[in-house]
Amino acid sequence: MRDGRAFTRAILGTLMAAMVMMFAAVDAFAQATGYQLGRGDRLRINIFNEPDLSGEFEIDGSGVFSMPLIGTVRGDGLTARQLEAEIARLYGEGYLKSPQVSVEVLNYRPFYILGEVKTPGSYPYREGMTILNAAALAGGFTYRADSKDIRVKRDGKEEVRMPPDTVVRPGDIIRVTERIF
Numbered sequence: 001m002r003d004g005r006a007f008t009r010a011i012l013g014t015l016m017a018a019m020v021m022m023f024a025a026v027d028a029f030a031q032a033t034g035y036q037l038g039r040g041d042r043l044r045i046n047i048f049n050e051p052d053l054s055g056e057f058e059i060d061g062s063g064v065f066s067m068p069l070i071g072t073v074r075g076d077g078l079t080a081r082q083l084e085a086e087i088a089r090l091y092g093e094g095y096l097k098s099p100q101v102s103v104e105v106l107n108y109r110p111f112y113i114l115g116e117v118k119t120p121g122s123y124p125y126r127e128g129m130t131i132l133n134a135a136a137l138a139g140g141f142t143y144r145a146d147s148k149d150i151r152v153k154r155d156g157k158e159e160v161r162m163p164p165d166t167v168v169r170p171g172d173i174i175r176v177t178e179r180i181f
Helices: 002-033 078-090 133-137
Strands: 043-046 053-057 063-069 071-074 101-107 111-115 121-123 145-153 161-162 171-177
Touching: 043 078, 053 063, 071 078, 078 101, 111 133, 133 145, 133 171
Parallel strands: 111 171
Antiparallel strands: 043 053, 043 101, 063 071, 111 121, 145 161, 145 171
8 A cells, every 4th residue: 555655656746847847848938939918918917915906907909008006007019027027117116015926918919811711810829820720720721822822920020921830929910822823
């Protein structure tokens, strides 16, 4: 009986260590990619030990949202860590002593797919989705689609040709071109 418990504890310990490493890898990836918040992102902001100041907020069309006491906060273009630091700074200026802030993205802004797909439009972002997955979500390519000539406009920059296995980001505008025979 004791050997079974020791074995179970060893297995659980190994699983816990693996889970900790996995979550650390996901967090490191999010920080390394430096995802910038944008219009339409929905956030959960927690001010520790201050439930009246915490809550869910959405970045509006002008790139801002409003929080109790400190008012309008610009979130557009910041990473979650930068936004945490900015909110802590604003609350630290006369409202709270050493505020501890966490920011979690609840819903990312949608991506858009246009052109030669069966159902062009706006779709909810899903982490790890590729352009090919996005096209499938939009009903697949039409018979006129040039699946090798897909253009993506990202972060308001110029459209760039990208392969179908490119990972989609929130706010991307994907355009599937028409093939020329």
